[in-house]
Amino acid sequence: MSSFLDARTLPKDTVLSPDLAIVGGGPAGISLALALADSGLNILLVESGGMTFEEPTQALYRGSESGVPYVALDAGRLRYLGGSTNHWGGWCRPLDEIDFEQRDWVPHSGWPFARKEIEPYFARAQELVEAGPWIYDAADRAASDSGPVITLGEGGVYTSWFQFSKTRNGILPTHFGERYRNELKAAARITPLLNANVTAIRLAHDGGQVDRLEAATLSGNRFTIKPRCVVLAAGAIETARVMLASDDVTSGGVGNGNDLVGRFFADHPIPRNVATLVLFDGRCAPFYANNVTLPNGAILRAVLSPTGAFLKSHGVVGSLTTVENEVKLDSFATAAVETTAEALGVDASQARAFSLGCGMELLPDPERRLTLSGKRDALGMPRLNLNMTIANEDFARFRKTLAELGRQLLAAKSGMLHLTYSTRAEWLKAMDWGNHHLGTTRMHVDPRKGVVDADGKVHGVGNLYVAGSSVFPTYGSSNPTMNLVALTLRLGDHLKKVMA
Amino acid sequence: MKRRGMLAGIVAVLAAGAVVGAGGAAWKFHLFGRYYPPTPYDDLLKQIADREPAAVFGHAALAAMPGANAASLARALRGRATLSELAPRDPKESRVTEVSGWVVPESVARYAALAAAV
Numbered sequence: 001m002s003s004f005l006d007a008r009t010l011p012k013d014t015v016l017s018p019d020l021a022i023v024g025g026g027p028a029g030i031s032l033a034l035a036l037a038d039s040g041l042n043i044l045l046v047e048s049g050g051m052t053f054e055e056p057t058q059a060l061y062r063g064s065e066s067g068v069p070y071v072a073l074d075a076g077r078l079r080y081l082g083g084s085t086n087h088w089g090g091w092c093r094p095l096d097e098i099d100f101e102q103r104d105w106v107p108h109s110g111w112p113f114a115r116k117e118i119e120p121y122f123a124r125a126q127e128l129v130e131a132g133p134w135i136y137d138a139a140d141r142a143a144s145d146s147g148p149v150i151t152l153g154e155g156g157v158y159t160s161w162f163q164f165s166k167t168r169n170g171i172l173p174t175h176f177g178e179r180y181r182n183e184l185k186a187a188a189r190i191t192p193l194l195n196a197n198v199t200a201i202r203l204a205h206d207g208g209q210v211d212r213l214e215a216a217t218l219s220g221n222r223f224t225i226k227p228r229c230v231v232l233a234a235g236a237i238e239t240a241r242v243m244l245a246s247d248d249v250t251s252g253g254v255g256n257g258n259d260l261v262g263r264f265f266a267d268h269p270i271p272r273n274v275a276t277l278v279l280f281d282g283r284c285a286p287f288y289a290n291n292v293t294l295p296n297g298a299i300l301r302a303v304l305s306p307t308g309a310f311l312k313s314h315g316v317v318g319s320l321t322t323v324e325n326e327v328k329l330d331s332f333a334t335a336a337v338e339t340t341a342e343a344l345g346v347d348a349s350q351a352r353a354f355s356l357g358c359g360m361e362l363l364p365d366p367e368r369r370l371t372l373s374g375k376r377d378a379l380g381m382p383r384l385n386l387n388m389t390i391a392n393e394d395f396a397r398f399r400k401t402l403a404e405l406g407r408q409l410l411a412a413k414s415g416m417l418h419l420t421y422s423t424r425a426e427w428l429k430a431m432d433w434g435n436h437h438l439g440t441t442r443m444h445v446d447p448r449k450g451v452v453d454a455d456g457k458v459h460g461v462g463n464l465y466v467a468g469s470s471v472f473p474t475y476g477s478s479n480p481t482m483n484l485v486a487l488t489l490r491l492g493d494h495l496k497k498v499m500a
Numbered sequence: 501m502k503r504r505g506m507l508a509g510i511v512a513v514l515a516a517g518a519v520v521g522a523g524g525a526a527w528k529f530h531l532f533g534r535y536y537p538p539t540p541y542d543d544l545l546k547q548i549a550d551r552e553p554a555a556v557f558g559h560a561a562l563a564a565m566p567g568a569n570a571a572s573l574a575r576a577l578r579g580r581a582t583l584s585e586l587a588p589r590d591p592k593e594s595r596v597t598e599v600s601g602w603v604v605p606e607s608v609a610r611y612a613a614l615a616a617a618v
Contacts, residue, residue: 153591153592154592331556332556332557332560332600333602334553335553335554335556335557336557336599336600336602336604338550338553339548339550339553339554339557339558339608339612340587340602340604340605340608342548342549342550343548343549343583343584343587343605343607343608343611344587344588344605345584345587345588403596403598403603406596406603407591407594407596407603408591409603410590410591410596410603410604410605411588411591411592413588416602416603416604417602417603418601418602418603419598419601419602419603420601422601
């Protein structure tokens with residue numbers, strides 16, 4: 001049995017020499033360590049924080065933001081074992097097949113492989129996030145006891161499903177640190193190292209290999225890690241930071257020969273109250289506005305999602321529209337509903353209205369990027385600036401999907417839709433974010449277009465890999481956690497082969 | 501004489517009450533249609549089940565149709581299928597439009613605009 005090490009207690013100038021150093025103890029890092037527990041590799045899991053939130057450690061995340069208003073860089077993530085699963089919402093849904101495709105209407109799109117490449121890892125990822133039996137788009141039938149799905153005419157939007165990480169005491173989804181600490185402790189070859197901050201990646205003189213990692217604690221301890229192989233799993237912001245900051249051998253930072261590290265940052269915008277849904281018969285099954293738990297333990301919530309065919313035919317990108325709260329209609333809205341329902345020959349005397357929310361996919365944008373700022377943190381590392389962007393086109397494309405939903409409701413005579421926003425100012429005023437950090441070390445087979453290759457290996461550096469949603473070249477609209485865990489498990493299989 | 505007068509008064513009060521009650525019931529159960537003065541477009545307007553909300557909604561629809569008026573709308577609507585035929589068919593054939601954010605069949609927007617324009 002291994003035990004947790006506290007880096008603050010390491011003797012000065014210690015050199016640790018594991019086979020594999022995993023930098024970051026969030027869902028990617030923990031999943032990878034567990035996947036390799038029986039591989040025979042000695043694994044050092046390097047976590048900046050401890051077992052609980054500590055303000056001085058969290059403050060290492062601080063940075064600045066420019067462009068479109070965005071969440072403060074130290075607010076949307078957590079720096080202790082388990083990472084941001086310590087505050088996630090537990091929403092799980094696999095990326096769609098089309099998310100992996102090169103699409104003419106989505107610049108910079110195309111993963112190096114199709115979804116089937118990570119499908120074999122979904123089952124284990126689903127176990128790790130504890131989201132119950134794999135149901136997802138077969139849930140119409142599974143949830144039918146709770147009520148019918150909204151009737152929509154033929155078209156581009158359908159009822160799709162989220163599943164949820166198991167709630168604990170009715171409140172929390174799986175917190176990876178708390179949930180898997182015993183498994184980590186029980187694994188003979190995994191050594192979790194807490195309170196250890198990797199401050200630099202030092203490459204060999206030719207730049208082709210990682211020679212060592214420099215690390216430090218907030219208590220002033222400094223030490224070295226000399227692994228055979230390194231996986232950066234510190235999230236899309238910190239992974240980019242340590243790569244950009246490590247510029248002693250290659251100018252611009254590690255893996256940044258083509259000035260791509262930190263670019264293409266993305267998140268899921270979740271503007272509030274994007275539309276009003278009116279259902280003429282007033283019946284809305286409970287799984288639209290709330291989670292429902294099935295007898296088999298699966299926790300489900302229905303959303304309204306565009307089909308792959310609609311994305312192609314209308315040149316839009318992913319989105320997931322949620323039913324939120326029941327709302328009252330004003331006299332004008334009532335007139336709109338009465339007039340339309342009567343023309344359709346439908347009784348709307350029992351009609352009810354609901355506000356809609358959403359999660360949108362952003363188009364990739366190289367100018368939405370992280371750069372080093374002139375400021376430094378308590379360990380001497382450069383802090384980051386995030387330039388956040390969102391294009392009018394992002395709003396316009398999502399609006400097309402909403403309009404299609406409205407058309408399908410009318411075609412089915414089941415309801416109608418009011419679109420709340422039409423100007424950029426209105427959209428921005430309603431804006432919130434999912435805190436899903438994506439894209440800053442994007443994956444592409446061509447080093448001129450991506451930081452890592454199809455295996456997650458940093459182009460040009462033989463023993464350096466990246467795990468997590470920072471490698472997503474496009475983002476889909478599904479929440480990333482379950483998907484990044486699946487992708488990380490695939491990386492685990494790759495490492496078993498190359499490090500055997 | 502005095503008694504006769506009192507009876508007449510009671511009858512009058514009861515009659516008045518009956519008239520008021522019947523009127524209220526008729527109003528409540530929509531036994532009387534709302535009265536609108538005749539227009540040259542009544543052949544179209546009669547297809548709208550309730551012109552009052554249609555006109556409320558139609559003002560926004562009309563505002564989104566620059567240059568449109570009752571005559572031009574009527575010209576566009578006459579000789580085509582009826583509102584009850586068009587409204588369900590429009591969304592199936594992708595003929596929808598937005599009126600102040602509401603996604604509606606094009607035919608509904610035009611008829612509502614006519615109700616507002618007269």
